[in-house]
Amino acid sequence: xxxxxxxxxxxxxxxxxxxxxxxxxxxxxxxxxxxxxxxxxxxxxxxxxxxxxxxxxxxxxxxxxxxxxxxxxxxxxxxxxxxxxxxxxxxxxxxxxxxxxxxxxxxxxxxxxxxxxxxxxxxxxxxxxxxxxxxxxxxxxxxxxxxxxxxxxxxxxxxxxxxxxxxxxxxxxxxxxxxxxxxxxxxxxxxxxxxxxxxxxxxxxxxxxxxxxxxxxxxxxxxxxxxxxxxxxxxxxxxxxxxxxxxxxxxxxxxxxxxxxxxxxxx
Amino acid sequence: xxxxxxxxxxxxxxxxxxxxxxxxxxxxxxxxxxxxxxxxxxxxxxxxxxxxxxxxxxxxxxxxxxxxxxxxxxxxxxxxxxxxxxxxxxxxxxxxxxxxxxxxxxxxxxxxxxxxxxxxxxxxxxxxxxxxxxxxxxxxxxxxxxxxxxxxxxxxxxxxxxxxxxxxxxxxxxxxxxxxxxxxxxxxxxxxxxxxxxxxxxxxxxxxxxxxxxxxxxxxxxxxxxxxxxxxxxxxxxxxxxxxxxxxxxxxxxxxxxxxxxxxx
Numbered sequence: 251x252x253x254x255x256x257x258x259x260x261x262x263x264x265x266x267x268x269x270x271x272x273x274x275x276x277x278x279x280x281x282x283x284x285x286x287x288x289x290x291x292x293x294x295x296x297x298x299x300x301x302x303x304x305x306x307x308x309x310x311x312x313x314x315x316x317x318x319x320x321x322x323x324x325x326x327x328x329x330x331x332x333x334x335x336x337x338x339x340x341x342x343x344x345x346x347x348x349x350x351x352x353x354x355x356x357x358x359x360x361x362x363x364x365x366x367x368x369x370x371x372x373x374x375x376x377x378x379x380x381x382x383x384x385x386x387x388x389x390x391x392x393x394x395x396x397x398x399x400x401x402x403x404x405x406x407x408x409x410x411x412x413x414x415x416x417x418x419x420x421x422x423x424x425x426x427x428x429x430x431x432x433x434x435x436x437x438x439x440x441x442x443x444x445x446x447x448x449x450x451x452x453x454x455x456x457x458x459x460x461x462x463x464x465x466x467x468x469x470x471x472x473x474x475x476x477x478x479x480x481x482x483x484x485x486x487x488x489x490x491x492x493x494x495x496x497x498x499x500x501x502x503x504x505x506x507x508x509x510x511x512x513x514x515x516x517x
Numbered sequence: 518x519x520x521x522x523x524x525x526x527x528x529x530x531x532x533x534x535x536x537x538x539x540x541x542x543x544x545x546x547x548x549x550x551x552x553x554x555x556x557x558x559x560x561x562x563x564x565x566x567x568x569x570x571x572x573x574x575x576x577x578x579x580x581x582x583x584x585x586x587x588x589x590x591x592x593x594x595x596x597x598x599x600x601x602x603x604x605x606x607x608x609x610x611x612x613x614x615x616x617x618x619x620x621x622x623x624x625x626x627x628x629x630x631x632x633x634x635x636x637x638x639x640x641x642x643x644x645x646x647x648x649x650x651x652x653x654x655x656x657x658x659x660x661x662x663x664x665x666x667x668x669x670x671x672x673x674x675x676x677x678x679x680x681x682x683x684x685x686x687x688x689x690x691x692x693x694x695x696x697x698x699x700x701x702x703x704x705x706x707x708x709x710x711x712x713x714x715x716x717x718x719x720x721x722x723x724x725x726x727x728x729x730x731x732x733x734x735x736x737x738x739x740x741x742x743x744x745x746x747x748x749x750x751x752x753x754x755x756x757x758x759x760x761x762x763x764x765x766x767x768x769x770x771x772x773x774x775x776x777x778x779x780x781x782x
């Protein structure tokens with residue numbers, strides 16, 4: 251028996267090659283993020299009208315926030331439920347049930363290689379965007395220390411397990427596509443993608459605490475631009491860890507129940 | 518003229534088959550309306566979050582930005598109704614080689630691919646867009662004069678033609694990029710930029726989005742015309758752009774077909 255680690259390494263090699271084969275797709279998906287971090291900061295810069303700060307964000311911090319949110323989103327936010335639910339529906343999942351490696355590790359390898367490639371592709375864009383904005387306004391200092399990367403990793407896991415759990419709905423529902431589409435509206439709003447959560451009305455800020463989304467991208471970005479520091483930062487990193495555990499628990503439960511009634515139609 | 522009659526009859530047949538299809542999935546209709554309304558709501562929430570903190574973005578008040586949003590949403594919904602479904606099948610047709618069957622038909626291939634599927638469940642979005650626009654104008658307490666309305670409608674029409682041609686060109690790329698499944702995202706990005714007034718961009722980008730990639734002509738300039746802030750002269754620009762884009766799209770399609778290898782036949 252080969253060890254699990256060597257199997258995962260083998261899977262990683264396969265999926266890195268696979269991701270590279272789809273780099274044109276990756277590039278096109280990335281354009282959404284490019285446009286987001288081009289349009290939103292410019293909209294906000296036109297909204298200051300001479301004021302020094304909006305909800306504690308000065309123009310430099312606002313600009314940096316959007317570049318960082320686009321950068322981290324490329325690595326953190328997982329969309330595996332689309333393909334995975336299709337595999338469940340078509341019975342393709344059966345192939346993976348028969349192999350001597352738990353499905354979750356295959357997904358980890360697949361997701362990790364794709365997300366890592368996306369982040370590498372986006373890094374020069376982020377640098378270019380920061381350079382572009384530095385001509386309009388002094389940027390906020392960015393702290394990319396180990397606490398940031400720890401938070402990024404935890405955010406990645408929160409998003410991964412949420413998507414993994416969500417995919418299990420395909421065991422019960424005929425039509426999952428519309429459910430997944432509906433998932434995106436609250437996700438984009440509460441993960442800090444649309445705007446820093448501090449700029450939202452109070453009730454939305456409270457709502458954000460009740461969903462896992464804030465703990466995917468918003469927390470690491472707030473750490474990077476220095477909005478979260480010291481005790482408050484550790485509190486949020488702790489909550490990220492809690493959401494990872496909640497995600498693992500929910501995914502385990504749903505997948506165990508789902509697999510019990512999986513019929514492998516289509517094979 | 519006979520040719521025109523032929524195409525008109527063909528279009529009526531497309532409409533009929535699309536209608537039959539739609540009647541089979543009637544429950545879907547309201548689900549789609551709700552779904553589209555949710556995404557409009559999502560964008561309105563974005564606007565609301567911004568205008569909580571300011572009275573104007575690059576000279577646009579909240580109500581004016583709402584008129585712009587309604588305009589873009591209307592154009593988007595019209596594209597989705599008339600062209601989107603048919604064109605979104607193009608990459609699959611190229612991959613499976615079924616585009617052959619279209620090319621063999623004694624019908625213009627662009628006409629067939631663009632117009633064959635009419636997506637009637639988007640009609641709800643058109644109504645919602647009009648209602649939003651009227652609401653925004655009432656909020657502004659602004660009654661546009663007739664010439665402004667005429668100018669606006671003409672510009673919306675050119676906006677539709679520009680957006681359609683752009684979308685068509687992007688989908689045409691599938692002839693070469695056989696493995697790329699998300700070409701539609703390129704048109705999404707086009708609309709994503711047009712949702713906000715292009716006045717937020719600094720000079721270089723604003724010129725780029727007016728004269729090179731005419732995103733300003735989708736919603737910003739038509740809305741300005743409606744609000745009496747753009748001169749009628751822009752209409753000639755808009756018409757010129759629409760024609761240029763349409764002809765470019767057509768030429769690009771003809772050019773692309775030369776590289777079509779009919780993969781699986």
